[in-house]
Amino acid sequence: MSKAEIRSPLPGTFYRKPAPDSPAFKQDGDAVAASDVIGLIEVMKSFHEIQAGVDGQAVTFLAEDGDAVMAGQVLAEVEQ
Template identity: 70%
Template sequence: MAKAEIRSPLPGTFYRRPAPDQPEFKADGADVAEGDTIGLVEVMKSFHEVPAEVSGKAITFLVEDAEPVTAGQVIAEVEA
């Protein structure tokens, strides 16, 4: 099955939850619609949403919560 990639638009720290006490934007294996927020990137003391540019099934995250990411790095894959 073809995989589609979701990349970070900017460098920073990747978070899977909107706040530490809230649930993840997307659980492992969840389906994703184009435009859905899959996480946040914190850069220079501000937070930016990471939107999915594609729709797909069964999301797999390649980056752990609170890990550093670079611009263009693949954060997650979905089955397209």
């Protein structure tokens, strides 16, 4: 099985859920479709949806909710 990386397109703060009291978009081990939103990047109070970009059987997050991330940083890996 190969793994695809989901990278941050922007520097900012990574959030795994749409709001503090909401469930995460995806959990470790969940299947994903290319169009699925897996998180948000906040840059100066503006939120940008991060889509998986690939179909896969299981996602593994490398960035935690609330982590500061850099552009190009791997947020998650997807088993294909």
